[in-house]
Amino acid sequence: MIEQRTGFDAVDPERSAEAFRDLSAGKVITRERFDQIQNDMVENPVYTTLFRNHEHFRAMYQHLGYELVFNDKRHFFFMRELSNSEDRDYNRNAFKIQVALLIIGRYFAQSGRDLQYLESPAVGLRENDIAAIAKDDEYTIMLRSAEFKEGVEAAFGFLRNRGFLFETGVNRYIMSPAGMYFLEKLVELYQEKIAVTTEESENYLVLQDSDGT
Secondary structure, three states: OOOOOOHHHHOOHHHHHHHHHHHHOOOOEEOEEEEOOOOEEEEOHHHHHHHHOHHHHHHHHHHOOEEEEEEOOOOEEEEEEOOOOOOHHHHHHHHHHHHHHHHHHHHHHHOOOOHHHHHOOOOOEOHHHHHHHHHOHHHHHHHHHOOOOOOHHHHHHHHHHOOOEEEEEOOEEEEOHHHHHHHHHHHHHHHHHHHHHHHHHHHHHHHHHHOOO
16 A cells, blocks of 8 residues: 655655745746746746645745745745735835836837737847836836836846746846736736726816816
8 A cells, every 4th residue: 555645745845945945035936937948938846846735835834924825817826924014125025026017017018019928938028128128217217216226137137036037048038927917916006096097087077067167
């Protein structure tokens, strides 16, 4: 009879340690990663370990004071402290991620390209895109506000190191599934804000008309 392994015995300790190192460093773990040698997306074994032993890791991290979060829409994991509202490093890093993603999304949209092409290895972001962002004064101010003192290269490196961007070549990047998910959330929030502002403006005009002014 084959002994059924459960709990810690069922998990590869090297994969477990790698997962915790990445997650505790603020990195997202996606189902696939980009392999520059194969020039294609390949399975991420760290994700597979987390997915197959989800309950084990969820309980273990909870005892350590963390929440293991699984996004089933874009298939990635990330970790956050159970009480992080006052964590300055957590909030600062979240702000930096938002600013960097917002700049990429805004630049790409204003260049007339659909945001979905950001995750396409055939398109993505290239050297000329990085140079264009670096030359833009508004983006420079935004990057500085997020403490990217070295500019767009630092922002791209920050996103890459945390799994929001995949490097596909020299000065070439594509958005990871996690990066696309959070970028889409930022776009939704922006659209909701515009809708509210438009509604408030329309209501104001109606009131003005009713007053005869």
